[in-house]
Amino acid sequence: MRNERQNVKKLPPLNWLRSFESAARLMSFTLAAEELHMTQGAVSQHIRSLEAHLKSQLFIRLARRIELTEEGLAYLTIVQASIQHLEVATNEIFGEGHRKQIKVKGSIAFFTYWLNARRLRLFHQEHPDINIQFNTDIWMREESISGDMEIRWGKGQWQGVNFVRLTQDKLFPVCGPDLLKSSSLTAISDLNRHNLLHVMGYEQGWGEWLKYVGCNDVSASSGMQFDTYACVLNLVESGFGVALGRTSLVEEQLKAGSLIAPFKQHLPCSEDFYLIYPASGFSNPYARYFAEWLVRHSSGGKLI
Numbered sequence: 551m552r553n554e555r556q557n558v559k560k561l562p563p564l565n566w567l568r569s570f571e572s573a574a575r576l577m578s579f580t581l582a583a584e585e586l587h588m589t590q591g592a593v594s595q596h597i598r599s600l601e602a603h604l605k606s607q608l609f610i611r612l613a614r615r616i617e618l619t620e621e622g623l624a625y626l627t628i629v630q631a632s633i634q635h636l637e638v639a640t641n642e643i644f645g646e647g648h649r650k651q652i653k654v655k656g657s658i659a660f661f662t663y664w665l666n667a668r669r670l671r672l673f674h675q676e677h678p679d680i681n682i683q684f685n686t687d688i689w690m691r692e693e694s695i696s697g698d699m700e701i702r703w704g705k706g707q708w709q710g711v712n713f714v715r716l717t718q719d720k721l722f723p724v725c726g727p728d729l730l731k732s733s734s735l736t737a738i739s740d741l742n743r744h745n746l747l748h749v750m751g752y753e754q755g756w757g758e759w760l761k762y763v764g765c766n767d768v769s770a771s772s773g774m775q776f777d778t779y780a781c782v783l784n785l786v787e788s789g790f791g792v793a794l795g796r797t798s799l800v801e802e803q804l805k806a807g808s809l810i811a812p813f814k815q816h817l818p819c820s821e822d823f824y825l826i827y828p829a830s831g832f833s834n835p836y837a838r839y840f841a842e843w844l845v846r847h848s849s850g851g852k853l854i
Contacts (some may be wrong), residue, residue, distance in 0.1 A: 562600055562603050562604070565596060566596045566597070566599055566600040566603070567600070567629050567632075567633070568586065568596075568633070569582060569586065569588070569592075569593045569596035569597055569600075570596070570597055570600055570608060570622075570625075570626075570629060571626065571629050571630055571633060572585050572586055572593075573593060573597060573609070573616070574608075574609075574618055574622060574623075574626045575626075575630075577615065577616060577617075578615075578616070579593050579594055579597075579616065597609065604621075604625075606619075606621045607619050607621070607622070608621060608622035608625065609622055650679055650680050650681055650836050651680075651681040651682070651683060651836075652680065652681070652682055652683070652697075652698045652699075652834055652836050652837040652840055653682075653683045653685065653696075653697030653698050653837075654682060654683070654684055654685070654697060654698065654699055654700070654701070654840070655684075655685045655686075655687060655695075655696045655697045655699075655700045655701070656684070656685075656686065656687070656700055656701030656702070657686065657687065657701060657702075657703060657779075657823075658686045658687075658778055658779070658780050659778065659779035659780050659783075659799055660701050660703075660799075660823055661684055661686055661701075662780045663779075663780070663783065663798075663799040663800070663802065663803075664716075664717070664798050664799060664823070664848075665844075666802060668802070669847060672847070673840065673843055676843065677836075677839055677840075677843075680836050680839065680840065682840065683697075685697065695711060695826060695827065695828055698827070698832065698833075698834050698837035699825060699826060699827040699832075699837060699840075699841055700825075700826040700827075701716070701823055701824070701825060701826070702823070702824050702826050703752075703821055703822070703823055703824075704821055704822075704824060705820065705821055705822075706822075706824055708824075708826065710829055711826050711827065711828060711829055712826070712827050712828065712829055712831070712853075713824045713825060713826045713827075714824065714825045714845055714852070714853060715822050715823075715824050715825075716798075716822070716823045716824060716825055716844060716845070716848040717796075717797070717798035717822045717823045717848060718797075718819075718822060719796040719797045719798050719799075719818075719819040719821075719822055719823075720796075720797045720816035720817060720818055720819060721754055721758070721759055721794050721795070721796060721816065721817040721818075721819050722759070722794065722795055722811055722813060722814075722815065722816045722817065723741070723759070723792050723793070723794060723795070723811065723812060723813055724786060724792070724793060724794070724795035724800055724803075724804070724809045724810065724811050725744070725786060725789075725791075725792045725793075725809070725810055725812060726786055726787050726788060726789040726790075726808065726809065726810070727789075727807065727808070727810055728788075728789035729744070729789045729790075729791075729792070730810060730812070732789070735792070735812045736812070738760075738763060738765045738768065738813060739765065739767055739768060741768045741792060742767070742768055742769070744791055744792045745773050745774065745790060745791030745792065746769075746770075746772055746773030746774075746791060746792055746793075747773055747774055747776065747782045747785060747786065747790075747791045747792065747793040748773055748774065748775040748776065748782075748793075749775075749776055749777075749778070749779050749782050749793070749794075750775055750776065750777050751777065752821065753820055753821050754794075754817065754819060754820055754821070755770070755794065756770040756771075756773075756794060757770035757771075758817060759794055759815075759817050762815065762817045763813075763815045773791065774791070779796075779799065783795075783799070783800070783803070783809075786809065787803065787808050787809060795809065795811065796819065797816075797819075798822075798823065798848075825841060825844055825845065827841060827853075838853070841853055
């Protein structure tokens, strides 16, 4: 094993590889020196050092020109691909677009159902030069803000941060149209014949809604439990069961007809979605543009 490790060559310095790639592409040490803003002697020295390091000749030096050896030609393909990959990755991470990038963290449900394709398209039309990095989290922990801002579900009682309420939700049962075709759901007691789907982590659930409407003959604890609202709504749209819809997360589906609200009783929610941002304000001006857009297209609140 020790001998094998000793036989593995270390990666040559990048400036040697740059000189080799330029000279091999242009077939001239002189032109390579001009391209790299170096002297011809420096380019020649880099290539001699690279050949010594690899213990292989890369160029055939003729009187007035150079040619690649077979090893040089094979190595050129690899070096060019590696440099190109490095240039692309560098531009993706540190390029002009990165300077106009904002980072937003929030729940999967909010990004999927409120900040959907229609709304994102609107923002992109207004600010096509701003790139957004979305990071989702099932449970938003009350800790220091991650990124430029966060979307949290709660009661607006956070300390040390600024926050603006984005939604004013109400809670009510929703189901898919296929479910109604196969089974009746006209009276609240009919819920006993359907799968009740629960989302963990929310303060209000089936028990609170059934109490609100005065129904005592439906078991609020029966049914399946899930840790993501997006999973529950997907099952409901497929006709698997009935879940409690939250106004801001089901409005698009209700309009499109992929979800139906069979009952008129809507329970006001004790928790809503909030935009959370640092107490010191936004250090990234592009983040403020997006925050102002969010508020303008939701509750109509105001940033500090």
